[in-house]
Every structure is written in C-alpha cells, then in structure tokens.
Amino acid sequence: MLSHTTQRTQTSPKALNRRRLPGRGPCMGFSLGLLLAACMTMSSTAAAHQPAPHEQPQGRLTVSAHHTLEVAPNMATLSARLWERTPVRAVDSAREASPEALSEARSRLEDRMGELIRTLEATGLPRNAIQAGSLSVQPSYVQGPVYADGQPDRRVRTQLTRPITVTLDDLEALPDLLDALTTASVDSLDGVSYDLKDRTAASDEALGLAIDRAKAKAALMAERLDIRLGRVLQVQETQMPSFQPQMMMRASDASAKEMTSEYRPGQIEIDAEVAVHWAIADE
Structure with a gap:
C-alpha cells in the first residue's frame, strides 16, 4: 500500500506543464495589476476635474x-533734390550721352551740392542733421515737335540727381531753413514732415x-x-x-x-x- 501511495503523489514535469493554464504566469498577473491601478488613477483624476453639479x-x-x-x-524733416541734365538727343539715336557730357553734368551737380551743404551749415545746422544722398542716373524724355504725319519727335537726355534730407530740432528755424534751400536754387522741394x-x-x-x-x-x-x-x-x-x-x-x-x-x-x-x-x- 505504501508503494502505491507514493506513485500517486509523484508527478512528472510534463504533467505539471499540462496542468499550468496558458496566460496565467506571474508576469501576466503583474501586468494586469498595473493596468487596473492606472485605470483607477485616471478615473479619480477625471472625477477631480469635473465641476460639481452646483458650480x-x-x-x-x-x-x-x-x-x-x-x-x-517738436521736429521736422525736409527733403529736396538737385539735378543736372545732359544735352537732348534723339530717342532712336544709337549714340548715348557722351562721357564728356556726363562728366560735365556731374561736375556741375557736385559743385551745387557742396555749395548747398555749406549754406545749410552756415545757418547753424550740425553736420549730422544733413544727409546728402547718393547719385542716381536716369533718362529724361522731352516732347519735341510734331511731324506732318502727327507723330511727335521724342527726344531724351540723361538726368543726374542727388537728394538731400535735413532734420530740424528747432521748428522756429524752419522758415530760415526753407529760405536757404530756395536761395540755393534746389530743383525740387519734396516737402516738410513733422514728427516727435x-x-x-x-x-x-x-x-x-x-x-x-x-x-x-x-x-x-x-x-x-x-x-x-x-x-x-x-x-x-x-x-x-x-x-x-x-x-x-x-x-x-x-x-x-x-x-x-x-x-x-x-x-x-x-x-x-x-x-x-x-x-x-x-x-
């Protein structure tokens, strides 16, 4: 009898593996526990953020x-321009303005700009209040006589221009400054803008x-x-x-x-x- 009982209580490893159900290992149990804890935390957080019915x-x-x-x-800015032009020539002419004509026009322009700056400084303006712009060169078209067929004779000349801007902190001196600009024979006075x-x-x-x-x-x-x-x-x-x-x-x-x-x-x-x-x- 003792020998028979011992055989019934001993079980082989293969038999133990057959009795163990799939998915019931210790790792799976630990994962399920974490999932349940996370769900409970999310539920409690959502409940905490929900306003009370009476709020x-x-x-x-x-x-x-x-x-x-x-x-x-309390300040003003004046803008003016000086320009000089080359002699007029036909538009359809293959010849452009001669280097001598351009050089002479630029020389006249630079002389006038220098004289204007000296005139402005003589009124008491500081150097940093006067800004002389760079030279620009562009064609300037002139309306000529009308031919017998009704078509006008278009002519062109080259215009060399330099702008100048003056900043004035004392508005009481504005009339004298404008007089100085006109005395210097500026070709265009573009306006006066007031600012702070x-x-x-x-x-x-x-x-x-x-x-x-x-x-x-x-x-x-x-x-x-x-x-x-x-x-x-x-x-x-x-x-x-x-x-x-x-x-x-x-x-x-x-x-x-x-x-x-x-x-x-x-x-x-x-x-x-x-x-x-x-x-x-x-x-």
Whole structure:
C-alpha cells in the first residue's frame, strides 16, 4: 500500500506543464495589476476635474476702450533734390550721352551740392542733421515737335540727381531753413514732415489713457448693472499706438520760389486701443 501511495503523489514535469493554464504566469498577473491601478488613477483624476453639479462658470465683464492723443510735433524733416541734365538727343539715336557730357553734368551737380551743404551749415545746422544722398542716373524724355504725319519727335537726355534730407530740432528755424534751400536754387522741394523726438513716451501716454478709459467704462457699467468687479482676468492691446508724421507741404517745383514764410505744424494724432476682462465678484 505504501508503494502505491507514493506513485500517486509523484508527478512528472510534463504533467505539471499540462496542468499550468496558458496566460496565467506571474508576469501576466503583474501586468494586469498595473493596468487596473492606472485605470483607477485616471478615473479619480477625471472625477477631480469635473465641476460639481452646483458650480456655475464665473461671470466676466469685457470692456474695449480707444483713445486718441494729440501731440504737438517738436521736429521736422525736409527733403529736396538737385539735378543736372545732359544735352537732348534723339530717342532712336544709337549714340548715348557722351562721357564728356556726363562728366560735365556731374561736375556741375557736385559743385551745387557742396555749395548747398555749406549754406545749410552756415545757418547753424550740425553736420549730422544733413544727409546728402547718393547719385542716381536716369533718362529724361522731352516732347519735341510734331511731324506732318502727327507723330511727335521724342527726344531724351540723361538726368543726374542727388537728394538731400535735413532734420530740424528747432521748428522756429524752419522758415530760415526753407529760405536757404530756395536761395540755393534746389530743383525740387519734396516737402516738410513733422514728427516727435520721443515717440515711445507719447505712445506710452496714449496707451495709459486708453487703459484709464477702459477702467472708467467698466466702473460705469458695474454701477448701472449693480454688480461688483473682481480681479482683472486678461488685458489685451488690440491696437498698438501708432501715428504717421504730418506732411504739411505738398511736393512742388521750387524753381518758382513762391513760398510763404508762415508754417503751422498742427497736431500729431496717436491712437491706442485695449480690451480688459474683469471677473464679476460674488456677492
């Protein structure tokens, strides 16, 4: 009997492998445990982020405000041009302007530019306030006589041009500076533009006044609606402070020398706009 019992209790390794079910190893059990723990964590996190049934979204008040700041300009920029031209020639001519004609025109132009710069410096302008531009060369077409068949005789000449720009910090000296330009016989006076020496300070002032306007509008709306404003949730600059220099004189031919001695720069407008969001405080 003892021998028979021993045979029943002993089992071969192959038999043990047959009894072991597939997918029930220790590694699979560990993975299932991690998966269950992760699911429980995600469920608890989602539940924590869900608002309670009695919670309502916080109210907010949004106000947009715009302000236009008018500032008197305190600087001016003048632009003028000098040019010289070669003799006229036929358009269909294969011959271009001769080197001698170009050299003579450029020599006359450089002499006039030097004289103009010396005249401007004599008015008390510093060197860094005068900017003489580079030379440009381009054809200038001239309307000639009309032939018997009705076709005009087109002619061309070469024009050599140099621009000059003057920056003026003292607006009271503007009439004298314009007189100096016309006395020097500039060929074209392109205009006078007025500007500000410190644009940043003026822009900041315009932005601050726009914010003050938004606060005043929000206070008025809260009073009329019988609500109480909370903290500021968001501030957005919907339009950056911007302005354009004022052009106070149109481009004109200065050869006529008919220029008034009275100049009024007017005001420069700077626009700024903001949007401010306030929370509505609970009572």
